[in-house]
Amino acid sequence: MKQILVFILFAAMLVWFMFSPVYKHVLIVRQAFLQKEVDYLLEIGMNGEHGYIDGGMIRESKERMAQHGFVSADLVYSVSTTSGVSGTDRNQPVVRGNGVILKITYPYHRLFVIDRLIGINVPEETDRMGAVGMKMSEYVP
Amino acid sequence: MYKLLLLLLMSVIYMMMYALQTDEEVALHTLFQGKHALNRAVHAAAQQSDSMKLAAGIHAIDEGKAQEAALRYLQTNLKLNGVNDPLPGSFLRSRVDVILFKIVNDQEVFPYQYTNAEQEFTVTLERPGVIMLIRLEYPRTYSVLQPITWTIRSSAEMVF
Numbered sequence: 001m002k003q004i005l006v007f008i009l010f011a012a013m014l015v016w017f018m019f020s021p022v023y024k025h026v027l028i029v030r031q032a033f034l035q036k037e038v039d040y041l042l043e044i045g046m047n048g049e050h051g052y053i054d055g056g057m058i059r060e061s062k063e064r065m066a067q068h069g070f071v072s073a074d075l076v077y078s079v080s081t082t083s084g085v086s087g088t089d090r091n092q093p094v095v096r097g098n099g100v101i102l103k104i105t106y107p108y109h110r111l112f113v114i115d116r117l118i119g120i121n122v123p124e125e126t127d128r129m130g131a132v133g134m135k136m137s138e139y140v141p
Numbered sequence: 142m143y144k145l146l147l148l149l150l151m152s153v154i155y156m157m158m159y160a161l162q163t164d165e166e167v168a169l170h171t172l173f174q175g176k177h178a179l180n181r182a183v184h185a186a187a188q189q190s191d192s193m194k195l196a197a198g199i200h201a202i203d204e205g206k207a208q209e210a211a212l213r214y215l216q217t218n219l220k221l222n223g224v225n226d227p228l229p230g231s232f233l234r235s236r237v238d239v240i241l242f243k244i245v246n247d248q249e250v251f252p253y254q255y256t257n258a259e260q261e262f263t264v265t266l267e268r269p270g271v272i273m274l275i276r277l278e279y280p281r282t283y284s285v286l287q288p289i290t291w292t293i294r295s296s297a298e299m300v301f
């Protein structure tokens with residue numbers, strides 16, 4: 001009897017230790033993907049040929065993110081500029097000297113279910129993680 | 142009984158290994174974020190052309206505007222306040238020090254080579270540009286990891 005109890009305890013602990021940190025890893029990787037996507041969109045959007053981040057680029061970005069397991073409908077992109085133009089209109093590009101701030105947010109979803117079960121205070125499922133970046137445009141009309 | 146002891150010991154070791162791994166992983170992402178923020182700061186600073194000199198056909202950097210732009214872009218990207226202390230909601234927990242902010246302007250002879258022996262940093266600029274070094278301290282979550290402080294180096298040239 002004691003043997004069986006010890007076995008169950010060992011097995012349960014082993015499974016717990018194998019799987020519980022994976023969730024943290026998913027969180028880190030998602031955050032990293034969001035940050036890389038912000039960096040990429042700013043790099044492309046603010047180069048000398050573009051000066052904008054329009055709907056088409058955001059749609060392509062959502063497709064890329066969906067390939068990495070993101071639910072594309074839950075991704076929210078917000079673009080703002082220091083010059084006052086929208087930054088999402090290809091006919092009104094942001095000219096050199098002005099910056100664009102891009103922010104992508106994504107909900108945590110059910111990443112913290114296990115932590116909530118054991119009573120750790122964690123963000124809600126609808127709370128959002130996000131990545132943000134600001135880069136100066138190189139576009140010269 | 143010794144099995145229970147072994148179990149406890151194993152769990153402590155596992156926890157430490159996972160803490161170390163998580164912290165190392167996050168540290169690397171923090172370093173990248175710092176590097177990108179600095180890249181954007183020097184890039185923004187280097188694009189501040191001096192319009193008076195530009196009218197005379199000389200490409201030069203407006204030093205006042207450049208410094209302002211560099212700090213603004215660094216602070217926005219790393220979520221810092223006006224004196225480079227982290228804002229609430231920022232991942233960092235200690236002040237970011239600007240070790241060097243150097244503008245290589247139009248009076249220099251190009252290609253211009255800048256060498257900093259102390260930081261083992263060498264860069265060659267073909268055009269007027271900006272060189273900036275910051276010191277970033279990593280806010281470690283677990284004390285398993287040793288304290289990390291990076292000196293991040295970056296430079297940018299004017300685009301024209």
